[in-house]
Amino acid sequence: MEKKFKKFLVLISFLSIIGFLLAACDNSEKTEGSKKADIPESENAMENYAVGDTFKAKEEITIPMLYSDHPNYPYKKDWLLFEEIKKRTNVTLDMTIVPMSDYAQKRSLLISSGDAPIIIPKTYPGEEVPFVSSGTILPISDYVDLMPNYKEKVEKWEIEPFLESLRQDDGKYYVLPGLHEDVWPDYTLAIRTDILEELDLEMPTTWDELETILEKMKEAYPDVTPFSDRWEFKSTLNFAATSFGTSAGWGLGSALNFDKDKDEFVFGPASDGYKEMVTYFHDLVDKGLLDKESVTQDDEQAQKKFVNGESFVIGTNSQTVVDYRNDLNEILGKDKFAIKKIVVPGGPAGQVMGGSKLENGIMLSSKVKDDPNFEAILQFIDWLWYSDEGQEFAKWGVEGETYTKDADGKRTLTEDVNYVGLNPDGTKALNADFGFSGGNFAYGGTTDLLHSMFSEEEIEFQEAMHETKELILPDPPIRYDEMELERSTLLSTPLKDFVDTATYEFILGDRDLAKWDDYLKELEDMGMNDYVDLANEVYKKEK
Structure with missing residues (x-):
């Protein structure tokens, strides 16, 4: 009798467990389907709407x-x-x-x-x-x-x-x-190709080649500063930075760059690549090849210099290159000049292209x-x-x-x-x-x-970029929670403001590149390491 009773208890327990599991599965299905279940029934939605269908609501x-x-x-x-x-x-x-x-x-x-x-x-x-x-x-x-x-x-x-x-x-x-x-790459530099032809020069493929071209232009036209930029130089810093292995200008973003080899984030503006980039542009200014006013002049001033022959190189995109050509047509007349978008030059990081x-x-x-x-x-x-x-x-x-x-x-x-x-x-x-x-x-x-x-010209530029450049995929995300995001913002805002100012100072010669270590020390004093540590903590926690 006792054995039968024990068997009865085991059977009851087993059935209870089965019932619990079935209920759990039922609840799980309801939970997973809750997104759909929570959606109000929409009488005007199309049934079986799929790719290739033209949407039309049943009623207005x-x-x-x-x-x-x-x-x-x-x-x-x-x-x-x-x-x-x-x-x-x-x-x-x-x-x-x-x-x-x-x-x-x-x-x-x-x-x-x-x-x-x-x-x-x-x-x-x-x-x-x-x-x-x-x-x-x-x-x-x-x-x-x-x-x-x-x-x-x-x-x-x-x-x-x-x-x-x-x-x-x-x-x-x-x-x-x-x-x-x-x-879709768009921003780059426009160059007067008629001047290149006059000086028997080829289109540049690297930043070093561009520097040589600017030097030859300066020799032939001593009164001209060959490169005078627009957009406060932020566009050029953006697309140039990728080929120096960093980020800057419009693309500075969080100022954090991901080091794949170390599987961690670093502060981009403190990197060797960033120093190499600002040194390059500082040298252009120092040699009289890059107009100092590039970082302060408005777009109209920069464009005026270009179309008046006071410069031969300027930042551009698919639309502004058309504007330059129209203005030059009025000033010089058709067939008296030629301009073209440069395929973004390669740099120390290679022939690479960022973007989204x-x-x-x-x-x-x-x-x-x-x-x-x-x-x-x-x-x-x-x-x-x-x-x-x-x-x-x-x-x-x-x-x-x-x-x-x-x-x-x-x-x-x-x-x-x-x-x-x-x-x-x-x-x-x-x-x-x-x-x-x-x-x-x-x-x-x-x-x-x-x-x-x-235009055919723009399609040629797009194809050349994709044929000659290796695409760099975006860095992994850093998923801050609300408090972490607030702390990150408090740390990053003054750091990025300081970087923007110091970058221009280095390029224009107002800050001595020989004192790069002093710049790094200022970044550290402003909380750079705390900012980077927080980013890596969140990244590794999420990972």
Whole structure:
């Protein structure tokens, strides 16, 4: 009897355990599916929405959106862009218009007060960080399963390593970035190639070769300072730093560089590569090859010197090189000069290229999750900003009205439409008169789409960069928690301000490069080691 009773107890215990495990599994499934379960049922979402589908809400819906208004193509409610969006998708965008000059400040105020529209575009990676802890913006990475075009491009274009830099300490990211198929280098130097030809010189491939060219220019034109830069020299420091194995200028960022061999972060502006870079540019100034005013003059002054023949080299991108050429046409006349973008010179770190496949993107107000059209809104965003069809539409407009496409897929603006000089005889602007190719909608996409509005000259530059350069992948992320981030910011802000000032002082000769150790000591006194130690502690903890 006792044995039977014991067997009965064992059976009861076994059944209880089985019941507990089944309940746990059921709860686990509910937990894992909670993201989907928490989403309000959206009657206007498309069923089985997938890559290749054109999104169209079942009934008309209105989505509030913030809009950065560019002074060169101010917002117009009756643009063909909005008319066509409504026609194709059943979506009306209720715009909150903010002048571009006030956009960042107004965006912050609206988000902080809880009054931000649902879609918040023109957000560069990193600009979302101040709003993460407050819960006012959506952790969009939780919901990308509802965005098939976005997911497909992330996988097909190997975007994930770049997305890592967006993830916060909770492992989520809060901004939907614009996605490029390839890294897109743009900024470099423009050079007067007619002067090169006159002096029997070749285009430079390294910084040392560029220095030799500047010396020859100075010998031939003693009254000219061959290199006078714009953008306060920050653009040149940015793309030059990569080839010296560091970061600077626009690309200084956190000022931390990852040492793969040591598996740790170091303070970039304290490195040998940084010293080598500032020494190089100091030598250019010392020899009268680089204009001292490069770090202080405004863009108009720098451009004026270049087009007036007071300099032969200047910072540029795909658009400004066109501006230089137009100005030189007026001053010197066609066929009296030639200019070209230099493939970014190589340096001590080799022929390398930094950059990202990410661009500015979208934040979503966290209140969107309670919107009855949440799923439909994500489908709409996925189509307009991330599908091939939506990206072509936002960039080129409506086929047959603003552009045509031939059998080979080549796009051409229609007869009376112009954009960035592609059709100079056109009297209507693709952006100002129709709303397309504007910064709130048109970014990212395939390399073919990107190149479709480039001149042959710019495509040649892009191809040369990719053919001759090794791409450096982004550093691993450092996922600070809220307190760590606050401490990191307190340490880094004065350090980076000091680095900016000291960099210019070294280049201009106002700070003696022979006293580099004194500069390092100043960095240490300002907390450099504490800043680096904190970064490595967080990195290794996360790892």
